[in-house]
Amino acid sequence: DKLFSGFSKTRDNLAVIDELLLYWNLADTDRVLDELEEALLVSDFGPKITIKIVETLREDILSGKLKSGSEIKDALKKSVLDLLNTKGNKTELQLGFRKPAVIMVVGVNGGGKTTSLGKLAHRLKSEGVKVLMAAGDTFRAAASDQLEIWAERTGCEIVVSEGEKAKASSVLSQAVKRGKEQGYDVVLCDTSGRLHTNYSLMEELIACKKAVAKVLPGAPNEILQVLDGTTGLNMLPQAREFNDVVGITGLILTKLDGSARGGCVVSVVDELGIPVKFVGVGEGVEDLQPFDAEAFVDAIFS
Numbered sequence: 001d002k003l004f005s006g007f008s009k010t011r012d013n014l015a016v017i018d019e020l021l022l023y024w025n026l027a028d029t030d031r032v033l034d035e036l037e038e039a040l041l042v043s044d045f046g047p048k049i050t051i052k053i054v055e056t057l058r059e060d061i062l063s064g065k066l067k068s069g070s071e072i073k074d075a076l077k078k079s080v081l082d083l084l085n086t087k088g089n090k091t092e093l094q095l096g097f098r099k100p101a102v103i104m105v106v107g108v109n110g111g112g113k114t115t116s117l118g119k120l121a122h123r124l125k126s127e128g129v130k131v132l133m134a135a136g137d138t139f140r141a142a143a144s145d146q147l148e149i150w151a152e153r154t155g156c157e158i159v160v161s162e163g164e165k166a167k168a169s170s171v172l173s174q175a176v177k178r179g180k181e182q183g184y185d186v187v188l189c190d191t192s193g194r195l196h197t198n199y200s201l202m203e204e205l206i207a208c209k210k211a212v213a214k215v216l217p218g219a220p221n222e223i224l225q226v227l228d229g230t231t232g233l234n235m236l237p238q239a240r241e242f243n244d245v246v247g248i249t250g251l252i253l254t255k256l257d258g259s260a261r262g263g264c265v266v267s268v269v270d271e272l273g274i275p276v277k278f279v280g281v282g283e284g285v286e287d288l289q290p291f292d293a294e295a296f297v298d299a300i301f302s
């Protein structure tokens with residue numbers, strides 16, 4: 001599938017240790033672990049996780065707990081899976097019981113925010129959920145148009161700003177009001193994504209969050225950050241900054257059908273303790289999958 005093919009490069013990088021493990025004996029341990037360390041770093045696992053994984057394997061090999069190449073490989077896969085499951089196990093959307101649930105989607109321009117929002121709308125709609133979209137990116141003129149195309153494509157209603165300089169927060173609060181009055185299940189809110197170094201974006205996101213909570217205490221139920229999977233470890237500082245300011249509840253990693261560097265998925269979950277909820281594997285309406293840690297591990301290790 002698309003996830004599997006998107007990770008072909010990561011899989012190739014990690015496959016270099018397979019042959020070494022096939023003929024592994026105790027005397028080879030340092031060489032195998034050096035190669036493994038290199039492969040993990042090249043795949044963007046980052047130094048912290050790489051050292052954690054390699055040193056745990058070394059201990060378990062030297063203590064005699066791992067006795068064969070295949071046991072080492074299994075332990076490696078399990079350690080990655082455990083990392084994902086420990087800190088990122090809430091992969092399902094947490095929408096609560098009150099209607100409408102509000103989902104804010106945030107992230108910098110170009111990461112795939114609008115596309116992901118559209119794909120998410122499609123996914124929810126096909127589950128029978130009544131979705132209202134809100135065009136909260138009032139900064140970029142084309143953003144509303146692009147979202148309107150997705151609304152049409154998915155058959156969802158959309159609230160767009162009236163007038164040129166409407167505030168994002170007022171568009172979102174209008175949408176949530178309408179969602180409440182007209183019995184929507186979910187209000188899916190787009191937000192601006194101009195460069196995050198511009199602090200006013202963060203102020204705007206805080207204002208959006210407050211505006212939504214004012215209409216519906218407890219909202220937003222989810223704040224999902226969209227991150228471009230092809231940027232590898234570079235996504236980390238960006239994710240950290242958004243999380244520090246608005247509090248991210250879940251991640252959508254996009255473009256994993258491209259040349260994604262798989263290790264960053266593990267790194268971002270471990271660093272932030274935030275679950276990956278969905279992965280983007282293409283540009284079509286169906287190309288958003290719920291994140292499945294086991295399928296991910298199977299896709300990066302052959």
Ligand code: GDP
Binds near residue numbers: 110255287
């Ligand atoms: P935004 O600026 O964050 O709203 O980003 P867009 O949603 O406009 O997406 C930027 C580009 O990335 C567009 O060309 C999308 O079609 C493309 N894109 C978004 N998600 C994916 C994905 O999962 N896979 C691939 N291959 N392309 C994607």
